[in-house]
Amino acid sequence: MLEQEINKEIKAAMLSKNEARLRGLRAIKAALLLAKTEKGASESITEDAEIKVLQKLAKQRRESAEIYKTQNRDDLYTIEVEELDVIESFLPRQLSAQEVETEVKAIIQNTGASSVKDMGKVMGAANKQLAGKADGKLVSEIVKQLLSQS
Template sequence: MSLKAKLQEDLKSSMKNKDTVKKSVVTLIRASIKQHEVDNRVELDDDAIIDIISKQLKQRRDALDEFKKADREDLVSETEAEIEVLKEYLPQQLSEEELNQIVKDTISEVEATSMKDMGKIMSAIKPKIKGRADGKLVNELVKKNLQ
């Protein structure tokens, strides 16, 4: 079953079960997909849909940090619930150990020696971790391994 079909089925079931959080998140994902397809006149495959979901997950995580700083517990709990729903549609996330190993392997592959090679490393890592890791964490691990 394609990701698009799964989103359609989950929307139906969340409406039947009156799961408002899941319904709103799935609706936003589907709207983003539709917007992208209309704007670019393309039919998105699962990889492109994963990119859209990853972007939405990143937005929620950034918002979560801001809500915590502002001490808005109502928005924190709602955003955490939305993050959990978004994670359902992404591939299994890599552990920090697995991610660290990928970073080390990539650094040796591209023969990086300093922070000047950061862009080269990140562009080599991106396809390996697509949708399976947070870019901010990857960035921190690369910096740590280059020191």
């Protein structure tokens, strides 16, 4: 389970006095704890739910880092990037744009989609197949691009 792995990693980061890793790990632990205690949540969360929590954290860090970069706040930008690296180390490997395009082409062929009107059908299948492996925004852009070409 991810929670136990995070706890072990926190202890290791404390012992090695790795502040950046410790911050990232504590953020993950807090988010998982929140997810477990949400209204209607069961005592333990599924692996899919854990991945969604991690993706949400990574997205928040990416967006914050972008904002800090544009505002020339390198001190805050560095913190966000360090935490993002820690969070991403627990996520499944992300597919490249080319790999996503290959997957989406296969999905378009399987669903028989032929125009942008079929985007919803393709996105539904793509989100199921690529969950946790690719950024939703990237998938959406590729689906739109491929469907508008046909």
